[in-house]
Amino acid sequence: MDSLRIPSPTDREVGLRRLRDLTLSVAVAGTAGAIAFGAIAAFSNPGQPRNATSATGGTLDGLQGAVGAAATPLSGDDGTTLEDGGGQAAVGQAPAFQAPAFQAPQQLPFGFSGGGHAASGGSAVR
Amino acid sequence: MNDTVLWYATRGAGIVSLLLFTAVVVLGILQTLRWQTASWPRFLTAGLHRNLALLSVAFLAVHIVTAVVDPYTALGPLAALVPFSSPYRRLWLGLGVVAFDLLLALVLTSLVRVRLGHRAWRAVHWLAYAAWPVALLHGAGTGSDTGALWMRLLDATCVVLVVGATTMRLTFERQALDRPPAAPAWVGSTGRARANGRED
Numbered sequence: 579m580d581s582l583r584i585p586s587p588t589d590r591e592v593g594l595r596r597l598r599d600l601t602l603s604v605a606v607a608g609t610a611g612a613i614a615f616g617a618i619a620a621f622s623n624p625g626q627p628r629n630a631t632s633a634t635g636g637t638l639d640g641l642q643g644a645v646g647a648a649a650t651p652l653s654g655d656d657g658t659t660l661e662d663g664g665g666q667a668a669v670g671q672a673p674a675f676q677a678p679a680f681q682a683p684q685q686l687p688f689g690f691s692g693g694g695h696a697a698s699g700g701s702a703v704r
Numbered sequence: 705m706n707d708t709v710l711w712y713a714t715r716g717a718g719i720v721s722l723l724l725f726t727a728v729v730v731l732g733i734l735q736t737l738r739w740q741t742a743s744w745p746r747f748l749t750a751g752l753h754r755n756l757a758l759l760s761v762a763f764l765a766v767h768i769v770t771a772v773v774d775p776y777t778a779l780g781p782l783a784a785l786v787p788f789s790s791p792y793r794r795l796w797l798g799l800g801v802v803a804f805d806l807l808l809a810l811v812l813t814s815l816v817r818v819r820l821g822h823r824a825w826r827a828v829h830w831l832a833y834a835a836w837p838v839a840l841l842h843g844a845g846t847g848s849d850t851g852a853l854w855m856r857l858l859d860a861t862c863v864v865l866v867v868g869a870t871t872m873r874l875t876f877e878r879q880a881l882d883r884p885p886a887a888p889a890w891v892g893s894t895g896r897a898r899a900n901g902r903e904d
Contacts, residue, residue, distance in 0.1 A: 601755040608720045616716030
């Protein structure tokens with residue numbers, strides 16, 4: 579593994595040139611790689627977008643806004659403020675997550691019948 | 705700049721940082737093994753180890769800056785330096801900050817190695833063995849692409865390379881310990897034979 583051969587000045591010059599070329603190549607490859615990985619990341623997980631959409635097509639932006647608004651105390655008509663419980667009310671009112679009830683057709687094939695359930699979902703994870 | 709573009713830049717630079725960091729660790733281990741071939745002299749390993757370490761810091765800077773300025777995460781500059789100070793994914797981001805701080809210590813002490821002294825520099829340099837797995841954990845824990853097959857393959861490749869190089873180092877160190885000490889150069893042929901446990 580270890581050799582006693584000492585590099586000559588010419589070897590050293592060649593080696594340094596090789597080191598410079600290798601470093602430059604890695605720098606270029608790294609930059610290209612970062613762009614490529616960014617692009618792969620953008621296309622590889624379309625089911626996990628930054629502003630995730632719910633099953634009903636609504637975005638989480640509305641939900642975030644509603645939660646943010648709930649952080650400020652709600653004030654009543656009599657001037658009192660409502661500290662607790664405000665968050666729940668605000669989240670419940672988020673328009674983006676009001677999933678319209680899915681109405682299953684009354685008559686299904688093979689004689690089945692029945693109502694559907696409201697579709698909702700989606701997550702904000704990145 | 706669009707915050708989604710920042711997000712993609714964070715991910716791309718983070719992955720390249722991990723790959724470069726892996727290469728730096730492997731080259732560092734090869735350097736300690738004094739590995740070389742006729743076409744690959746030892747100083748090439750040392751030079752590439754140093755250059756790639758600086759390059760990985762550059763990519764890491766892109767990774768961190770794009771994450772910090774991203775309005776979605778709202779990390780703030782303090783979160784990039786102080787571990788576990790960010791409320792956003794505290795544990796996983798905190799591990800990334802720990803790895804970054806360790807890497808910063810490694811690079812800075814290497815830049816002032818002559819003034820610091822070999823013993824102190826070497827002691828700090830052992831932190832590389834801690835920084836790499838912490839960085840890997842950070843990526844595995846908070847990376848948006850962790851679940852993707854290609855990212856798993858990249859992570860697995862990095863692990864195989866570092867574990868393989870570390871095993872090689874441990875094996876050669878053990879062999880070196882088992883081997884009888886080499887005779888000093890001034891010992892004559894008879895003395896050298898005696899030192900090697902042979903009597904001619």
